[in-house]
Amino acid sequence: MLLPPKSFLFKRSLSFLSPLQTHLPDRPSLPRRIKPPSFSLLADQCTSMAHLKQIHAQMIVTARIHDNYAASRIMSFCALSHSGDLDYALKLFENTQDPNSFMWNTIIRAHADSPNSSNAIFLYMRMRRQGVVPGKHTFPFLLKACTNHHSISCGRQVHAHVVKHGLDLDLYVVNGLIRCYGFCGNIHDGRELFDESPERNLIIWTTMISGYAQNFCSNEALMLFDQMAMEGIEPNSATLASVLSACARLGGLDLGERIHAFIREKGIEVGVILGTALVDMYAKNGVISTAQVLFDEMPEKNIATWNAMICGLANHGYGGRALELFQDMERLKVLPNDITFVGVLSACCHTGLLEVGCVVFKSMQRDYGIDRKIEHYGCMVNLLGRGGRLTEAEELIKGMKWKADVVVLGALLAACKNHENIEIAERVVKEILELEPHNHGVYVVLSNMYAEVGRWEDVVRLRKVMRDVGLKKTPGWSLVDGDE
Template identity: 60%
Template sequence: MRVNATNITVNTYMFRRPLIGNHRPPSSHSTIRPAHTQPHLSLLADKCSSMRQLLQIHAQMLVTATIHDNFAASRLLSFSALSPHGDLNYASKLLNSVQQPNMFMWNTLIRGLAISPNPHEAVFLYVNMRRIGVTPGKHTFPFVLKACSGLRSVELCKQVHSQVVKVGLDLDFHVVNNLIRGYSVSSGLVLARQVFDEMPDKNVNVWTTMVCGYAQNDRTVEALDLFNQMVAEGFEPNGPSLSSVLSACAQSGCLDMGEKIHRYIMEKGLGTEVILGTALVNMYAKNGALVMARTCFDNMPQKNIITWNVMISGLAVHGHAKEALDVFQVLEKYNVMPNDSTFVGVLSACCHAGMLDFGRKIFNSMRSVYGIEPKIQHYGCMVDLLGRGGMLSEAEELINRMPWKADLKILGALLSACGSYGNIEVAERAVKKMLVLEHDNHGVYVVLSNMYADAGRWDDVSRLREIMKDGSLKKTPGWSLVGDKDELN
């Protein structure tokens, strides 16, 4: 498939933003000073562990006029854009302060924005970069396409694809790989396959991405056929590529394909490596094949914390709470340090088993014993656990103590528990908070109305019905589809 670059261009009107600074395209006279001439401040920027430290180094660079050197500025930009302890807003200001940013700087900020919670900002930056005449390179498009993947926008992928063709990078392995991924996750599987077919020389990563695309879109037959074709043509999948395919099988519920991959791994003797073994455990656990998941888990000579978390969460999600907690206790005996994901699985298991006292103990130990600050997911599990145990006042108090505002999921768990235990007073407060977040949520009125009816408060029932009627609140009708799988495809 050749996208007509003259007819398809990035629609800049979709991303109307003020230009970032008064940048000019990089000049042929703009060079980066050799690394050995750079002041030590530039190297210190790579060793920062906080924005506070980076700000101190930035201040010193300003005082010594080092900041005018692109190498020095790029080190500051790299930390603030890509480090978990960085600040993307600060990174944007840094780029804005450079008169002639080099391509590395543009790519660094686009990359940081692409993996942020707001990937559309990466597209805004790319559009602004093109407006001032900067030509993207082969490292630019993979980051822009990653943003398109995050946005699940097939139209954006098409527009970026046209730019790829225009600059002659439509046969670059890394760019093509990201094009296939972008189309695949954006419901553009036909376009992804066209890009794949038009690549004359494919490497194992391109094959793997296309196989994953089929698996993630629940096209198991095509995924298996393509995997077989890849092997038949002499492309031997490596550990990372097989892990990617297994991850796709886990997400899409493709157990048949996952089992075939497992057989291939065993034939090649690849199953003892930690990442690949963890991917197998995850695939079986997500598909509900817990016996096989546990077998793979037990047969792994080495495990990392992700392996343990996958096993604990898999057991918890499928209702095997006791086994999940047993695995957690074994983890502690091995002196493996749990992380925040571990405790999400453990607390979920406690919810399934109704183990209120143990769950409360685990939650309190996160900060005091393990030095892990509970996140909103952990609070959500505890609210659910307390609600199931009838401790509604304690659950409400926990919500009020959270560092964040409660979301609909947490408040919904509290409201559901109120319905089970008939606590109208707490339910009314929960409903009030939920309506602030979603004012036309009909479900909260239905739950509260039923509670009023159970308590014989018919005046309140009538009042709520009038509110629903006046607000034109309508319940979205549910639907289901029953039929043979082959008939539905």
Template identity: 65%
Template sequence: MTLSLLADKCKSMHQLKQIHAQMIVSSRIDDHFAASRLLSFCALSSSGYLPYAINLFNKIENPNQFMWNTLIRAQASNKNPDEAISLYVNMRRIGFAPSEHTFPFVLKACASLRSLNCCKQVHTHVLKSGLDLDLHVVNGLVRSYSVSSDLNNARRLFDRFTNKNLTIWTTMICGYAQNFFANEALLLFDQMISEGFEPNSVTLASVLSACAQSGCLELGEKVHVFIRTRGLEMGVILGTALVHMYAKSGAISRAKELFDSMPERNIASWNTMICGLASYGHAEEAFNLFRKLEKEQIAPNDITFVGVLSACRHAGLADDGREIFGSMKRLYGVEPKIEHYGCMVDLLGRSGEVKEAEELMKGMVWKPDEVMLGALLGACKSHGNTEVAERVVKQMIDLEPNNHGVYVVLSNLYAEAGRWEDFTRLRKVMKEGNLKKTPGWSLVDDVV
């Protein structure tokens, strides 16, 4: 018992290994209670080491349900949640029945994997186990279905469950908001209030996200008043949600005021403000805010770079854009994605560096999409570059064979350049192929 208590008080893996050695020497390791304390520290403690926990578990003869649940819980929160599913399958295979403590962790793994098929199979096991009325299990199912985009099943479970608490209301509202069903989220929030439930900061953050999606500034302002009158703490999550709501609704000055007053900010807060400023044409402010982030030594992520590169694009800051794009991997270890390349291609194209934009696009590991090609074609049109336009049009036709509008853009470029033979040839191709611009189609130069 003394060794077990010491295991609970461990501060490091070095200490735990010493206790583990003593348990082996004294033959206490075969005691399930003692082994479970070791396993719990290795698997769940911030000072633990999951591979050690797995090795320990594999050497325990006939691990009990607590041990299985402990390791499943740890794996569900790990970077490879599919390991939690495999562990659960192995547990069932040797005849261990899951409990109400098992399913929430298994369903957390399903949610992390966004696997609808996995969720449905676990749901079947829940029904067979007679745990379909357990609050924590049902909440796990609602969340797992929601993140797997099966809101019909999530809502069906939610409606059938009679003993609802604030947690399950919040899970369902959050599911709607995360899947961009803003109106449904707001209606459910109204229903929750009418049934006498007092929302917490997590609920309100989801409601504010729905307000941002629907552009419902008036309701968002009411939520803000509710937060103030209830004296709720303006933590990072709630503060960021408010900044996001105001920024998405176009109330940039309100968003900036709130952002500046936040006592604590994380990278999501900075991203929300930078992207909000960039989206509404406050490019210089967004760029300056990024520089401030760097000075405060906050590590930007891929979303930060999308925001600041968009700001550079709108402000025509080609040199700054090049410098920031180059620093992504070199200074911050952030691998550029297609969104970052898209911003740079558009930025360089707008700045007249059409060939440089094309070369950058060629260097990608991905094939350019129609948005990036459209931006480059728009740049070709603005700067009269028919050479690059010809190549871009070919790629766009390969992607969208029925997009005949690009032929119109190219023929107009030929006409503006006085290349009448090419103009006539292309018009003849269009006529013979019965190709004409689709009514209502237009090339958008300013791709967001």
């Protein structure tokens, strides 16, 4: 008997199986290769230096470190992130072959914002020596470095480079130039650039107004603000903060109140900067109650906000409240700065708290590491003088690391007049005349002090000295007392 071939039996046996079972199991498929995310993407998603260093190590291992785009993203995180490391970024930059313009701009930008902003200028000089052409993004960062470095000479040189590269009409570059000139005190050149600009956006208007306000040109700031309004440009919070600053210095309460009403009408968000400007404007204009309400309503405050309120209270005779606010500040662990202590020491002067003032003055360096400035010494001389401790005040002036100015010496002279101390007054007048030989006011004060104690020969002698040097007492003018 012939048997069917094996293939037939195999097929016949399969015919009894269900259709699903006739399919042989598939071979297990290999897992698909998942493309790893790019290093640049990983760098953009980085959250810490530890994470970034791992990415950097992988780039070195896989020879991707020479990919300038990926390397630039790593460097950007190190240089510009709050959790970055500028030194690490600089090392990365130094070890990059032929860094591109983005990398140059990044490292210049990072150094412009650093405490050593002059390094950004040196980096730009290296960039030019290596033949890299700067662009419109380079100059705003470089001008910011000049601004932070308070270098008008560097600003002028950068301005020349801007013109050379044909970027003198770029709005952001022009804005950087105006800011640099304004911040460095050359507001006239800044205004020339502003007037020559064929196009002006809100940012440039705000920068120019802010420059006037920073340079105590309050009238000019308000006039420019009026011109801006006439041209139909609506201000933002930064513009309004600058105008309010001008109102504060000029005593323009009416305009300040109108701006406050405009802020409420337009529903403009009052952040820290604008809120501080409002508090400062009302406080300097003596509307302490409104300033206090605004201060209390602010959900977030910075040191400038506290200073505006403390100084406002102190300068308008509310010394006790100013000291209470300073205690609140300490309780909330808000670190004071040098301006805070000017306000606190002024408050001590107004309230006659001599011992408290002495403690505060000593605590500046001891507890807060704040270097005393001449304004603090002026407050202390005034405070000691009011308390009749004239010898201590004179010794304090002698102990200063810089030569006393007329304001400090004038405070001591006023105290000598009030306490009839001619001996110290004579020495103080001599020092003031060394600084201002034609200051006839001090002759008048000393002459009046001689007259009050009957020293008429000295009165005649002083009058003769005044005639010999060509000084003449203005009729009805004696002395504006320096007392707060």
